[in-house]
Amino acid sequence: MPPIDPVALTADLVRCPSVTPDEGGALVLLEKVLSAGGFTCTRVDRGDVSNLYARWGRRGANRTFGFNGHTDVVPLGDEAAWTMPPFGAEIKDGYLYGRGSTDMKSGVAAFAAAAIDFVAETPPDGAIVLAITGDEEGDAVDGTTALLDWMRDNNEAMTVCLVGEPTNPSVMGEAMKIGRRGSMTAWFTITGKQGHAAYPDQARNPMPAMARLMDVLSSRALDEGTDHFDPSSLQVLTIDTGNPATNVIPAQTKACVNIRFNDAHDSTALTTWMQEEADKVAEDFGVQIDMRLRVSGESFVTPPGDLSDLVGKAVEAETGRKPILSTTGGTSDARFVKDHCPVVEFGLVGKTMHQVDERVSVEQIGQLKSIYRRILTDYFAAD
The missing domain is CATH 3.40.630.10 (Zn peptidases)
Structure with missing residues (x-):
């Protein structure tokens, strides 16, 4: 042919x-x-x-x-x-x-x-x-x-x-x-207690907890790169609360992060790290933090x-x-x-x-x- x-x-x-x-x-x-x-x-x-x-x-x-x-x-x-x-x-x-x-x-x-x-x-x-x-x-x-x-x-x-x-x-x-690089995405949902902005003692604001958690996760240098890879990177993709009111402390807020990681890590170790940080923040702020994961590849x-x-x-x-x-x-x-x-x-x-x-x-x-x-x-x- x-x-x-x-x-x-x-x-x-x-x-x-x-x-x-x-x-x-x-x-x-x-x-x-x-x-x-x-x-x-x-x-x-x-x-x-x-x-x-x-x-x-x-x-x-x-x-x-x-x-x-x-x-x-x-x-x-x-x-x-x-x-x-x-x-x-x-x-x-x-x-x-x-x-x-x-x-x-x-x-x-x-x-x-x-x-x-x-x-x-x-x-x-x-x-x-x-x-x-x-x-x-x-x-x-x-x-x-x-x-x-x-x-x-x-x-x-x-x-x-x-x-x-x-x-x-x-x-x-x-x-x-x-x-x-490996890729994984984590979704965080932080639940507190809704209340009036003028009476914060009667509410439990999830927003400061989310700000703390996102800062802790994104501020950490995961590594300095390896022989064949650039440094790993965690990026905060979104923080969503959907609260149009100016006098209401929201009950819940959500965020999403994505990690592109090199061969110094695997998704299991990174999951453990994020869960440990979330648990610390949850205890410090008295809120509930739920994490959902999707691993696209190692x-x-x-x-x-x-x-x-x-x-x-x-x-x-x-x-x-x-x-x-x-x-x-x-x-x-x-x-x-x-x-x-x-x-x-x-x-x-x-x-x-x-x-x-x-x-x-x-x-x-x-x-x-x-x-x-x-x-x-x-x-x-x-x-």
Whole structure:
């Protein structure tokens, strides 16, 4: 079959309105393209989420190169603010416009195109896997985790994995990611006793307690950074009381904080610390403090070595830039893959992801396919 055009495939995927968790036809399209390229495809749907597992080569091969990505996209935002059709995949001035064009349908298209061409021209001694989810931008409960669960139950495995999220701040080749910070969110509800502002002795104001707790939590320096990470950070996101009166002490106030933490911590230790501080404040002020948590992911790092060297050399060969090893940014599905096999991330420039008029350089899509193709070539050529 002729070489797969990654730009055309990106455009076809962008035309699929796959706002999370709607499949939108994107995985149906990928299954058709990959099946025609010799990949065995299996839908691994769970709950309301659609996922696709595609493998070329035999199960249990001596080595299997895996790729993880997603076809779901974030909502459009203010559709009237778009100057190009958000699902039109129109090309203007060298850019392909559309929701998901950068994050990350172009990455999926580039890897699928590279993999199909590679196995057709130089069938490797090993296997290639694409694990594509429709639930990365949403709750991420039934997406990549469902794929990994299915792989475990069916004796499928990746030796190493590349996640194709955008990793470059400004130009191709700047950075690859070898880890991610952990992320957790805590909601605090402090309950006192409502009363008249002129008679504070007959009330129990929760506001000073909340001010104290937020100050204690946000003032602490969690660490000074580690070998691969910047310092951890706790940010107060909101304090809400909803009290329109000027003469009423409120009964309750709420607040939310988010922590982005490095590999000096885990969510269990941070939870214990916040609970201890909340208990102290509750005792000091005579109020009740309830804490609710959500952990989006733990901090992790893939130590620099064979995998990061493989990707870094391919990037440098194709772009002339040696990518720095980064751990910045939010969370990605690499936080799930790291429990299965070594994982790194490399993708396009992410300047416009999630924005109105999201767009991707047409030239960079072709460049990314070349990088992925070289990675596959070098991986299977190694002894």
